[in-house]
Amino acid sequence: MLITTPVVSREAVVAACPPVPEERRTVTVLFVDIVGSTRLVERLDPEDLRALQRAYFGTVASVLRRWRGVVEKYVGDAVMALFGASASDGFDAYRAVRAGLDIQAALDRRRPGGVRLRVRVGVATGEVLLDLAGARDGGHGAASGAVITTAARLQEHAPPGGVVVCPVTRDAVAGLVEQRPLATMTLAGKSLPLDVWRVTGTAGRRPARHRAPLVGRRRELATAAEEVTAALRQRRPRWISLVGPPGSGRSRLLHEVIRAVSQVDGVPVLRRVAYCPPYPAGELAPLADLLRTRAEAPRPLPGVAVDGPGGGALAAFLAAPHDDTAAARAVVACREALLGLAADAPVVVAVDDLDRAAPALRRFLRQLHVAASDRGLPLAVVTTYGSGSADPLPAPGTRRIPLRPLSPLETGRLLRHLLGHTGRPAALAARLLPLAGGNPAVATAYALTDPADEPAGVPSAARRLVDARLDRLDGTHRAVLMAAAARGGPVAAATVEAMLGWPAGRATPALRALAAAGLLRPVAPGGWTVEPLVARVAAHRLSRAVRADFARRLRAASGVGDIGAMADGERVAARAGVRTVGAAVPPGVAGGGRAAARTAGAGAGRHPARVPEDTAAGFAPGAGTGVPARDPDERELCPLGAGRSRRSGGGARPAPGPPDRSGVLRAVPGPSWAGPATAGDLAAWPGWRTVPLPGAAARPERAGHARRRAEPGGYATGLAA
Secondary structure (H helix, E strand, O other): OOOOOOOOOHHHHHHOOOOOOEEEEEEEEEEEEEOOHHHHHHHOOHHHHHHHHHHHHHHHHHHHHHOOOEEEEEEOOEEEEEEOOOOOOOOHHHHHHHHHHHHHHHHHHHOHHHOOOOEEEEEEEEEEEEEHHHHHHOOOOOEEOHHHHHHHHHHHHOOOOOEEEOHHHHHHOEOOEEEEEOOOEOOOOOOOOEOOEEEEEEOOOOOOOOOOOOOOOHHHHHHHHHHHHHHHHHOOOEEEEEEOOOOOOHHHHHHHHHHHOOEEOOEEOEEEEEEOOOOOOOOOHHHHHHOEOOOOOOOEOOOOOOOOOOHHHHHHHHHOOOOHHHHHHHHHHHHHHHHHHHHHOOEEEEEEOHHHOOHHHHHHHHHHHHHHHHHOOOEEEEEEEOOOOOOOOOOOOEEEEEOOOOOHHHHHHHHHHHHHHHOOOOOHHHHHHHHHOOOHHHHHHHHHOOHHHOHHHOOHHHHHHHHHHHHOOOHHHHHHHHHHHHHOOOEOHHHHHHHHOOOOOOHHHHHHHHHHOOOEEEEEOOEEEEOHHHHHHHHHHEOHHHHHHHHHHHHHHHHHOOHHHHOHHHHHHHHOOOOOOOOOOOOOOOOOOOOOOOOOOOOOOOOOOEEEOOOOOOOOOOOOOOOOOOOOOEEEOOOOOOOOOOOOOOOOOOOOOOOOOOOOEEEOOOOOOOOOOOHHHHHHOOOEEEEEOOOHHHOHHHOEEEEEEOOOOOEEEEEEO
């Protein structure tokens, strides 16, 4: 029996790894173990036991591969697998739960050696530090984190033949699987009891619940409704596609469209709606919903005959929609049934999330549209799919309606409504506005949940969307994005290349590609900034070791080269009014440029940003992303507000460089700039003197001081010692 999964040629694997060798990631961990394995071992012959173990491990591994899980280790008869380790699609928890259910079913069917194996499955979701090489190739010990222990403890408390999940997993798969709560459990090593749910199967179609009014989609709604109405009135079938990224409100808009077209010329419209779940169990299973009165009942809708030609195949398909063989036999009967409905009354066929559907369902809809066009029937097909998917019907009679991001005004309206609904202060909308990025799902996640205890300070629903976007990038582009996010604020291509140890010119194409993908944007010639929400998630993924390596390379580059050329794009961007975090420092000043200023609300007289003392070159956790540093060794940087005296003699004239908008750094007479620094750095610089800042008398034990260099070209930095 295998104990570990060794990685062959570790050096070759590491050499082929992306520039960032390890990441902090949110993954789902599955633990499966045999019930009563000790008694089984004692009563079986060693040869029979070996055959049984091979069949068991082979069955489990086969199911895990099908659901894209990575076996991290074997421990006795237990198997631990990771989902979302090598790449996340936003449905990692769902794939893990489905794998657990399929493992139970596969072992019941197979019964290796005539023995019925009962297993327990525990599934937990949480943050780990991941060795990317090990995760890709199934290396033992590739992941480290408390969630691994949680999954193992859940497995111990699962009933035989059951799959139990933690609260985080439960929220991630809500609406996709059937769950029922179990008793609150106290797990070994956990200080607090844990709510546990048991998964009993996949969920059927349920009407969506919308918690907010439709905001910012009036134009799209009117266009789609007009297209549907024209198709039904003129008896010229059309295909209307509502296209947008995840979270853009495609499903909500589809719901509003079919509600808006309730009748045409006084004739009621028949509305048939199907939903494509992620990883459908049957290729044509969603088609059954189009032929039923409701998703839960196997009874066909009025007007669909099951006793005519093909009626037997249709009845068999409605009774077992996940059976691909029965579905293939009923395709013609299903198409004729829908066309028969359209011959009697206008029909709208709506299919949500068509990009998840199997090719067989897309072919069916295409054939339905063509047949209705040939017969001149009042039928319209309305679908939704992701903006990165190919149009399923690139033919005449197709109307593609893109869903644009909400404007700041529209996003603010949505946030204020949701915040008021939950009893939270409406003033939070201003702080959440840049993080929402015009995405209704992200705005809803921030407004309805408090992300204070979430990784990176991002709600889990929003982070799943960002993780999926990041993992669609290759290692090179993801490394560039992470370096830019860690640097904070505007960043130049030369800075990214210094952080990654790349030759000049290599980062620019990647930055342009990331801008085309909507993950960052150019702010001035030579300067780039990461979108706020993406920056939070990407910066949080970096481990302390990787962040320190970035800082070391940047210090080395600034010590041997011209730092002015490296930061030129950052200066240009700052002149354009963009906040600058972690600006370059004069060569030879060790540890300069340390900052983690808040992206919103950091200014004169406001609460200062917190920065770890051992963080260099602006690489505080979440620098420039609004994420507070959580390093145990911290100091506070006090902004120097307008009107604070420098006591240097003579007024401070404007510096030739751009002012620092974050409030952490103030220019003093002279041509130079520098980022804020720690007490140890300032004390080590010769020619500087200490003066108290205004308000220092209120905190004599931690008096703030400003250090000023005597000669021109000095700097002033507020510091809480």
